[in-house]
Amino acid sequence: MTEQTDAQLRDYAPHDGSDASTSLDDDNRLLPGFVSQVCNALDEGEEETVYDLVEPLHPADIADLFELVQREYRGPLARAITDLLGADVLTELNDYVRDDVIDALPAAQVAELAGQLETDDAVAIIEEMEEADQRAVLAELEPADRAAIVDALSFPEESAGRLMQRDLVAVPEHMNVGQLIDYLREHADLTTEFWEIFIVDPQHRPVGTCQLSWILRTPRHIALADVMKRDQTLIPTDMDQEEVALRFQKYALISAAVIDGAGRLVGQITVDDIIHIVQEEAGEDILRMSGAGEGDINEPIRQSYSSRVRWLIANLGTALVASSIIALFGGAIEQLVALAVLMPIVASVGGNAGTQTMAVAVRALAMNQLTESNTRRIVARELRIAVLNGATVAVLTGIGTALVFADVMLGGVIAVAILVNIIIAGMAGVIVPVTLDRLEQDPAVASSVFVTMITDSMGFLAFLGLAVASGLASF
Amino acid sequence: MTEQTDAQLRDYAPHDGSDASTSLDDDNRLLPGFVSQVCNALDEGEEETVYDLVEPLHPADIADLFELVQREYRGPLARAITDLLGADVLTELNDYVRDDVIDALPAAQVAELAGQLETDDAVAIIEEMEEADQRAVLAELEPADRAAIVDALSFPEESAGRLMQRDLVAVPEHMNVGQLIDYLREHADLTTEFWEIFIVDPQHRPVGTCQLSWILRTPRHIALADVMKRDQTLIPTDMDQEEVALRFQKYALISAAVIDGAGRLVGQITVDDIIHIVQEEAGEDILRMSGAGEGDINEPIRQSYSSRVRWLIANLGTALVASSIIALFGGAIEQLVALAVLMPIVASVGGNAGTQTMAVAVRALAMNQLTESNTRRIVARELRIAVLNGATVAVLTGIGTALVFADVMLGGVIAVAILVNIIIAGMAGVIVPVTLDRLEQDPAVASSVFVTMITDSMGFLAFLGLAVASGLASF
Incomplete structure (x- = not known):
């Protein structure tokens, strides 16, 4: 495949960030004024104006432009600047946005573009297409390019075989x-x-x-x-x-x-x-841990809804477990409503402490830093941090509660409950992801649900249970 | 500076992952058995055995070994294999672990190692040292190397000036x-x-x-x-x-x-x-969002404690706001204890929905994908997802509550409260990070506290407020 595309042979003004360009801001992002200028020209059907505006941009900025405009503008924009749509633009496009652009172009043109790309980039485009479109594009390709792409498609997704380029010395x-x-x-x-x-x-x-x-x-x-x-x-x-x-x-x-x-x-x-x-893999963990699916702002709403609602329903399940524990102590709450006022604090700081440890563990696992050789040491480390954190927060909350409610026993109960819950949170925050990893599961995906369930339930159980045990209230 | 160190000139066996090496597992991590063999030899003071064990390893694996052993082994290990401590090993070491290793070596040797490194790597090592140690090492360096490093240190941390190497063609x-x-x-x-x-x-x-x-x-x-x-x-x-x-x-x-x-x-x-x-910057967001500071498993415990406890105390503050709202409704809870049982559910799913949106927004901001040009579109997008998610979870919870408590009104109240809270969560999840970003603040660091405070407080307020408004209970 020929990598020297037209776009690569063109010269652009140097982009050193300090450059007072009319289309880019200080952070090298396209200016909102420029983007709306392009959209206005598209509204008016002035394809030549659009072309003249976009022509001086670097391919990576043309890609950004496609991502910034609303979906309905992407087709018309692609048709207005087809000449400028080199391989460089396509490879820089977000997957979802690229689908919109490719859909707007005829198969022969897609094939021509794919022919300019390195194998891995061509595969990235073609693997996302519907099967009928795939066949149409493959049919238009040069035989050698076609063979290389068909061969690449035979490897599993996200494998080295898909990622590699065949051209080498x-x-x-x-x-x-x-x-x-x-x-x-x-x-x-x-x-x-x-x-x-x-x-x-x-x-x-x-x-x-x-x-x-x-x-x-x-x-x-x-x-x-x-x-x-x-x-x-x-x-x-x-x-x-x-x-x-x-x-x-x-x-x-x-x-x-x-x-x-x-x-x-x-x-x-x-x-x-x-x-x-x-960039993708390191950034994915934050999205997975919070149950946000792929978390791509260009993802169709239906897909975002379905990946997120799944985790909200799982979260609902864990909240039910916590609720059942509260329900056990209904009598105690009726006697002492302060328990209902204070109990979310215990669950909340526990949840926060668990999330901290979990984030650290998930990162360390992703970077191969947390292995069988040092798991015990890291668990011991997290235990010590949890004891320090727990003691600090417990003392603060205990004193505050004792003063506000003029009840030393209530202060003592909440302090102990918080200490216990933060320690449990610290242990769960590292043991849950490590266990999932050993079971060959992605620790970022499922850890949150387990850890939150543990910290919520244990928070309510420790606080309400201690309140009853200490005689502050009874069942 | 001479980049061709001894370590680079040595030849290693190919490491293709499938290789049945005795020290690496399938995922290219050091085997626990190998690590404890090294530690045992160190315990016995058998420096030669240690050297023979470590000698066949690739520099990057030697770096891993230092990270995997307990802190007290790092000094003795460094002294046992000083010959093998090339520039390649040092540049691959985690910052905290490198401090342990450097501390174990005399200044002259550190200077010799620093002289082998590219400027940026030498700076990375020297910038972390105490001032007295820094001076000792700088004094031992060749004048040209010293000048380059002193010059690099004059640029702000994490700037291109620190990062660059002066050697070029x-x-x-x-x-x-x-x-x-x-x-x-x-x-x-x-x-x-x-x-x-x-x-x-x-x-x-x-x-x-x-x-x-x-x-x-x-x-x-x-x-x-x-x-x-x-x-x-x-x-x-x-x-x-x-x-x-x-x-x-x-x-x-x-x-x-x-x-x-x-x-x-x-x-x-x-x-x-x-x-x-x-890798660092993309992975940092998950740690910052969860308030885990640097989140490095090699960070000294005191530092981890101080960065984490700060956020737990901030979280305590937000929990107090939520508690005060519950306190307003103390009378209502005494009348209908079911309110205390159910209220954490409303806060919990709201918090989860807020975290999902926030994770998406923080990632998009970090990658320059969410700019002034498309903020309105993304807010509108998140609103639509929030309405869909909210409606789904509200219907499920509403029906469940109505059945369990045999109270249709209670089911209706919790359903509306959840819908309202998830919509508020979705809006806060994108507007808070975007606002922080506009104010030149790191959206990953502070968003969580604000968003959690909003979803907790609004969850309790909506649920308890609606319960009173609908006549289920009174103040």
């Missing part, structure tokens, strides 16, 4: 630096998107990697085998993209060889694709 | 490809860590960038000015690292030129440093 071990440079100059059809070259044995298995800077620094007669680094991170095609991203971070990689089951080099993954995955 | 416009290659071969002291070449004008201002692959593909007589890309992303030294990371993602950069106030090229930032920042 691989040369045999016996070459020297001069031969390599000549080979690169003579083969105009080779990709330009490579940062390292791979050295392979006769079975096409990678044996080493060479940074381009090493090649440029080395005299022509030196053998590649003497410059290359034999230490390589090889990525099997079926490795999950999250795992691939962790390898890139751990070993500070710029690119990595992807190998098939027989150890043969079949593709490469480059860091520019990884950085998006790191 | 910059050449004048009039060079051709052949001259550049000869220049690179002749200057053995140049860095090997570069992926692009910067072309500068006589005032040393960057005018273009050249990927190394383009240079390797181009005949010797072609002028660099004809191969280079004039479109550049220039990073001012004072740009915040989060902003730098967003530019790298938006424009898919491998490296970028850093310029001073006069537009002169003073350094470069490479993507391997950015990927850590993306």
Whole structure:
């Protein structure tokens, strides 16, 4: 595939953030005035004005523009600036927004665009399409491009096989630096998107990697085998993209060889694709922990509703457990209504403490920092923090309550209940996600429901139970 | 500085994940058995055994080992394997763990290690040290290295100036490809860590960038000015690292030129440093939103305590507001204890709905997706989702309550209260973070407290207020 698209060959003004551009603000975001100018022109049907406005933008900013305008403008905008819709714009688009744009274009044009893309980017576009549209686009592609894409689609979603690009530079071990440079100059059809070259044995298995800077620094007669680094991170095609991203971070990689089951080099993954995955995966946890599904602001409302309402209903279930515990103490509350006034405090600080610990544990698990080797140590650490936090909050609340209600016993009861609940919260906050992780479940997804149920129930149980036990009220 | 450290020149076995290594598990994490073997040898004082065990590990795994062992083992481990402590190990270490390791080594050795590092990595180590230690290490450094580090330390923390490395390749416009290659071969002291070449004008201002692959593909007589890309992303030294990371993602950069106030090229930032920042910044939001401070499992307990207890006390404050509202309705609760049993449900689902929306808004703000141009649209979107979610949960809870308590009016009251609270939660969940962002505050840090206060208070107020208004109970 040819990576040098029109968009890449065009020159743009430097964008250094301090640049007083008319379309970007200080934070490099499109100005609202510019966006509404484009929308107004689209309303008036002035396609040429739209084109002239958008033409000076960098492809990444054109992508932003599509995301910022309302959905109904995306089709007309795509048709007005079709010439500017290079591969660079498409790869930067949010998945949902890209669907809107692609839907507005005829299959032949989508195929032409897909042909310009690297395999992984073309796959990202085509995998999201309806099957009929997929077939239409595939039929329009060049046979070699089509084969590469069909092959990529045969790997599981979010695997290295989907992520890799097939275009790479691989040369045999016996070459020297001069031969390599000549080979690169003579083969105009080779990709330009490579940062390292791979050295392979006769079975096409990678044996080493060479940074381009090493090649440029080395005299022509030196053998590649003497410059290359034999230490390589090889990525099997079926490795999950999250795992691939962790390898890139751990070993500070710029690119990595992807190998098939027989150890043969079949593709490469480059860091520019990884950085998006790191952003996504690291950011996903906050959305999962709060039960917000994908949490994409461009997601259709129906989908957002269905992923969120599920967790609200689960939350309703856990709230019912807490309610049943309160119901047990109905008599006590009737006798001493202060219990009803104070009980949410115990549950609330417990829930907060649990969420703190859980966030820490979920992050540490995601980054492979919390493993079997140090779980006991981290649990002990969280216990100590919980005792300190619990004692502080318990003393504050206990004294406050004793003063406001002129009841020392009530102050003592709430203090002990808070201490107990924060300790339970701290333990649950680390043990629940670690257990889910051991069971090969995503700790970010389900931990919240369990931890909240535990801190709510235990908060009410400890407070109301202690109130009864201490004789403040009876069942 | 010389980047080719001993550690980089050594060869390791390929680590492809499927490799049945004796020290790593399937997920590329060190096996607990291996870690305790090392600890046992340290207990026995068998430094040679420790060395032999650790020697075959990749530097990134040695870094992991330091993080996995208990704190008291870190000093002895550092002393046992000092030879293996290359720059690669140090740069991969967690900040807190690195402090433990550095503390165990004499200043001269730290200086030697710092001299091997790229400026940005050396700065990362030295900026964390006590002032006296800093001076001791700086005194041991080569003058050129010392000057570079002192200069870097003059920039604000987390700015591009701190992040950049000074070693780069910059050449004048009039060079051709052949001259550049000869220049690179002749200057053995140049860095090997570069992926692009910067072309500068006589005032040393960057005018273009050249990927190394383009240079390797181009005949010797072609002028660099004809191969280079004039479109550049220039990073001012004072740009915040989060902003730098967003530019790298938006424009898919491998490296970028850093310029001073006069537009002169003073350094470069490479993507391997950015990927850590993306991971950190994207992961930070979950920790900030839950009030867990830095949330690093290696942070000293005292620090974790102080950052977390602050938020628990803030949470206590918001819980008091909710309690005061309940106190207003003390009489009503005495008359109908079911109100006390049910009221936490209303607050709980409201809180959950608020957190969902807030997580979505915080992510979108962090990624520059939620800007002035589309705020109204996103608020409208969240309102529609809130109405759908609220209606669903309200109907379920209303019917359930009416049946369990055999009281249709009570069912109606809780249903309306839940619908109202989820709608308020949805609006607060997006408006609070957006407002904080407009006020230049970090929306992840403070949103939770406000949103929880709103959903708790409004939940109790709506439910208890409606119960009184509908005549179920009186003040």
